[in-house]
Amino acid sequence: EDQVTQSPEALRLQEGESSSLNCSYTVSGLRGLFWYRQDPGKGPEFLFTLYSAGEEKEKERLKATLTKKESFLHITAPKPEDSATYLCAVQADGAGSYQLTFGKGTKLSVIP
Amino acid sequence: ETGVTQSPTHLIKTRGQQVTLRCSSQSGHNTVSWYQQALGQGPQFIFQYYREEENGRGNFPPRFSGLQFPNYSSELNVNALELDDSALYLCASSLEVADTQYFGPGTRLTVL
Numbered sequence: 001e002d003q004v005t006q007s008p009e010a011l012r013l014q015e016g017e018s019s020s021l022n023c024s025y026t027v028s029g030l031r032g033l034f035w036y037r038q039d040p041g042k043g044p045e046f047l048f049t050l051y052s053a054g055e056e057k058e059k060e061r062l063k064a065t066l067t068k069k070e071s072f073l074h075i076t077a078p079k080p081e082d083s084a085t086y087l088c089a090v091q092a093d094g095a096g097s098y099q100l101t102f103g104k105g106t107k108l109s110v111i112p
Numbered sequence: 113e114t115g116v117t118q119s120p121t122h123l124i125k126t127r128g129q130q131v132t133l134r135c136s137s138q139s140g141h142n143t144v145s146w147y148q149q150a151l152g153q154g155p156q157f158i159f160q161y162y163r164e165e166e167n168g169r170g171n172f173p174p175r176f177s178g179l180q181f182p183n184y185s186s187e188l189n190v191n192a193l194e195l196d197d198s199a200l201y202l203c204a205s206s207l208e209v210a211d212t213q214y215f216g217p218g219t220r221l222t223v224l
Contacts, residue, residue, distance in 0.1 A: 004154075031210065043116075043202050043215035044155070087154055091210070098210040099145065099168055102154030 002027045006088055006103035013078055013110050021073040021106045023088030031093035033071050034100065035064050038085045047073075047086075078110045114139060116205050116216035124222045125193050133188045133219045135203030143167070143209050144186040146178060147202040149218070155202055161186055162209050190221075198223045 005024045013019055025033065032051050036044035048057045050066040057064050061082065063074040073086055085107045089100040117136045125131050137144050143162045147155035157170035161180035175191040184205070190197060200220050204213035 034212070036215070041200070041218075041220070043118075043217045046212060046214055049212055089154075099157040099160060099170065100147075100155070100204075100213060101157070104152070104154045 002090055002092055002101040004088055004090055004101055004103035006086075006106050008106060009104070010107045011109070013075075013108070015079060015110055015112050016077050018074070018076045018078070020075070021086055021108070023071040023073070023103060024069060025071070025088075025090045026069075027090045027092050027101075029093035030090060031098065032091045033066055034089045034091065035071070035073055036087040036089065038087055038105065040085075044087055075108070078108075080110045080112050083108055083110045116203060116214055118201075118203050118216040118219050120219060121217070122220045122222075124224065126224050127193055127195060129193050130189065130191045131193060131221060133190075133201050133203075133221070135186045135188070135205075135216060137184045137186070137203075137205030138214055141205035141207050141214075142184050143206045143211070144180055144184065145204045145206070145213055146186070146188050147204065148172075149200040149202055151199075158188070160209070167209060193223045195223050197221060 003026045007022045035047040038044045048064040085105040087105045089102040145160040146158040149155040159169040160167045164180045180186045200218045204215045206213045
């Protein structure tokens with residue numbers, strides 16, 4: 001059974017204080033690892049897809065990296081508008097439906 | 113380009129009733145997936161529809177059923193509502209089965 005564990009559950013940062021969010025996963029065969037951002041009461045917003053170990057992707061203050069067992073979402077000099085819940089999900093290869101298995105998320109609060 | 117839309121935004125039902133939630137996929141997307149997100153949890157996969165056929169199902173009972181129409185819009189039906197069905201219901205569309213899933217804003221269902 002595919003599993004995703006995210007840590008920490010919650011993170012409070014001062015504006016400008018860089019940090020990283022962790023996503024550990026077990027999956028029979030990884031097709032892709034996805035990062036989404038979710039604001040309260042809204043649907044997840046797609047950020048990145050990573051397909052193979054060593055791959056990195058960047059978007060503004062966010063950088064996602066992938067190893068064979070985990071992914072990190074690095075946040076550089078965060079701003080209050082980066083406050084949200086960040087969700088990690090894996091998609092197994094050959095699963096037929098290619099469903100996403102999500103972690104519980106990390107709730108990020110950036111204090112001005 | 114119009115993104116994924118869902119209706120209604122909010123819904124209140126009583127235990128034992130039936131509910132239908134609707135989703136319009138992003139233009140050109142032929143695959144729709146439905147997820148249930150309880151408060152404080154990550155989304156859980158319900159089922160996926162590809163070209164009007166069910167293409168995979170998560171660990172949900174048969175009272176959760178769905179449809180996909182020729183224009184690739186979709187419905188989620190839940191019969192005999194239970195209190196635990198209270199959640200945010202998310203629809204996601206993708207270009208093809210294994211492609212990145214883009215989420216709609218969700219429907220908040222409250223069962224009293």
